[in-house]
Amino acid sequence: MIKNIKLTIMYDGTNFFGTQKNKNLRTVEGVLVNQLKKITETDIKIFFASRTDRGVHAIGQVANFLIDSKIPGERFKYILNDLLPFDIKIKDSEEVDLKFNSRFDSKGKIYFFVINNSKEIPHPIIDRYSLWFPYEINLERLRENLKLFEGEKDFSSFTTEEERESSLTVREIYKTDIFKKNYFIFLIFHGKSFLRHQIRRIVGALLEIERRNLNNYLLIEALNSKKHQIAEKKVSSRGLFLYKVIY
Secondary structure, three states: OEEEEEEEEEEOHHHOOOOOOOOOOOOHHHHHHHHHHHHHOOOOOOEEOOOOOOOOEEEEEEEEEEEEOOOOOOHHHHHHHHHOOOOEEEEEEEEEOOOOOOOOOOOEEEEEEEEEOOOOOOOHHHHHOOEEOOOOOOHHHHHHHHHOOOEEEEOHHHOOHHHHHHOOOEEEEEEEEEEEEOOEEEEEEEEOOOOOOHHHHHHHHHHHHHHHOOOOHHHHHHHOOOOOHHHHOOOOHHHEEEEEEEO
8 A cells, every 4th residue: 555654854954965865975865765674665755845955954854755565654754763874863753645746735844044143162062053253243233134034025135146047046935033042143044945055145144234234225135136155155064954844
């Protein structure tokens, strides 16, 4: 009997070269497919809600796959977690409607980016999951500048050359927010979908404004350009987390 199994996945992206399978590199898909093959003795095709880049972490990544198996959907969580390495775990598993597709049925995704705004040299563990930025941050200005990215806009300047050439660079960010806890600043992005490097370039531009005390007209210029210098300030992926996929 064919079943459609939905997985909610958590992973530390540090040692993964993104989600998409690559025979020469360690990826989330590659690791999952290899373990599923051990369980089912068949090759499985997995569909991810969001493709994350090298180094990006996930708390609530979602994927699904079709399988002819008698194993109950909820059991896959336990079976896979016994086999998977320490840096990837299944938070939940369940059988869903055969028509469900984790990517195309998604109504939105929430990412957050962690900035360590302490002046002190960060502990290596903290540095693994945040971006160290030991410069003064005007939180209200940062919040106002972040709001500039809300709505449906052409994010050509805030993505890769390859994405730019496709001309499919219009995206809608439903909502942004900022949350501060001690020295840590969390930038939150809620949107339907995101371009490659889009969030990392937005964060880079925002921090460049803070570091150099620049006027936000540069951000407005970038949003009205196909390419702009301020949007080339892409930050490290280690502070970026896929928090939740909404259905």
